[in-house]
Amino acid sequence: MPSASPDLEDLLRLKQGNLWLGKSVGRWHSTNMTLGLRRGVVRLVASQPTWPGAFEAEANRLRKRMLIAGLTAVTFEHIGSTAVPGLIAKPILDLLAGYGPKTDPREYITVSVDAAYEHKGPQGVPGREFLVLGGEEARTHHLNLVELEGDFWRSHLLFRDSLRHDASLVEAYASLKRELAERYPADREAYTAGKEHFIREVIRADHR
Numbered sequence: 129m130p131s132a133s134p135d136l137e138d139l140l141r142l143k144q145g146n147l148w149l150g151k152s153v154g155r156w157h158s159t160n161m162t163l164g165l166r167r168g169v170v171r172l173v174a175s176q177p178t179w180p181g182a183f184e185a186e187a188n189r190l191r192k193r194m195l196i197a198g199l200t201a202v203t204f205e206h207i208g209s210t211a212v213p214g215l216i217a218k219p220i221l222d223l224l225a226g227y228g229p230k231t232d233p234r235e236y237i238t239v240s241v242d243a244a245y246e247h248k249g250p251q252g253v254p255g256r257e258f259l260v261l262g263g264e265e266a267r268t269h270h271l272n273l274v275e276l277e278g279d280f281w282r283s284h285l286l287f288r289d290s291l292r293h294d295a296s297l298v299e300a301y302a303s304l305k306r307e308l309a310e311r312y313p314a315d316r317e318a319y320t321a322g323k324e325h326f327i328r329e330v331i332r333a334d335h336r
């Protein structure tokens with residue numbers, strides 16, 4: 129019997145972990161969790177204990193493909209609200225992938241596109257390459273490809289870790305997110321802009 133292809137091996141492993149990636153619709157399914165949100169829509173759901181495992185599964189899938197392609201390994205981190213236990217979040221996983229200095233990210237982009245991601249470019253953020261998984265009806269993953277220890281890398285980890293270690297910050301951020309989601313249910317850009325001051329203040333306070 130011929131061995132399973134890398135794609136099939138990935139899918140079998142995900143299914144065994146109670147996760148299933150249906151590439152035809154770009155959606156994750158699980159008995160206790162569903163990732164996926166229409167582009168531009170703001171919908172918040174309760175924190176799910178399965179999110180860290182879903183992040184690890186996807187990071188391992190991409191890491192394996194990069195290894196097969198002969199690329200130097202990148203460092204993956206789980207960022208965004210799904211990375212903070214107890215925090216409400218949009219049901220989209222945010223991955224941060226850091227590559228070494230003086231590295232051309234184009235080969236990593238190619239591998240990610242081959243893994244069903246769509247490349248969106250910097251999206252107004254210098255030094256970042258942004259990719260998405262899932263169609264416009266059900267985005268499931270956001271991948272941020274950046275230089276390891278660069279500004280984007282450090283600021284996002286600092287904000288995540290500040291929330292992870294301060295329950296009062298989580299409560300305040302959740303309250304703001306609910307308010308913005310109610311105000312901008314179909315305007316993701318306005319929702320995101322409404323969080324910027326809070327995020328900047330948390331980062332600034334941590335630097336004092």
